[in-house]
Amino acid sequence: MxxxxxxxxxxxxxxxxxxxxxxxxxxxxxxxxxxxxxxxxxxxxxxxxxxxxxxxxxxFNAFSMEPKGRHPINVCVGTACHVRGAQLILEKLERELSISSGDTTQDGDFSLDEVRCVGCCGLAPVIMVGDEFHGKLTQTKIPGVLKKYQK
Ligand code: FES
Known part of the structure; x- marks a missing residue:
């Protein structure tokens, strides 16, 4: 610090x-x-x-007592995203990153968390990576999204 x-x-x-x-x-x-x-x-x-x-x-959810990844991923699990497959998106991210929701990858690149409605339900299912929104996601789009942030 x-x-x-x-x-x-x-x-x-x-x-x-x-x-x-x-x-x-x-x-x-x-x-x-x-x-x-x-x-x-x-x-x-x-x-x-x-x-x-x-x-x-x-x-407050905005605060974390644990260090987050360089690219914190927040998966929206609000109602609109939930009905459009947020759980499948979350599971795919867990598999791709080999971590569970709430954890950070060993290299410190990514952390994975769930949040409630990030305010763009029309794009459901949505994740945020840092400040960037990624919407209308499918499991097959996840590797491409991650690649953008991987070194
Ligand atoms: S429920 Fe996901 S953006 Fe609103």
Missing amino acids: NEERLTEILGKYEADQSAIIAVLQDIQAEFGYLPKDAILTVSKEMNIPLSRVLSLATF
């Missing part, structure tokens, strides 16, 4: 306790997850009980 960046983030909000969510969002964006040391520092510097910071960090 880059301590300097953490200090900058904390400095930006001047230990304003009402900015705790924004602070956690910035840390998540900077490091890709919420490192334990960062949580401890935030609690100390912002004078917020550790239990409170931890409960916020685990309550």
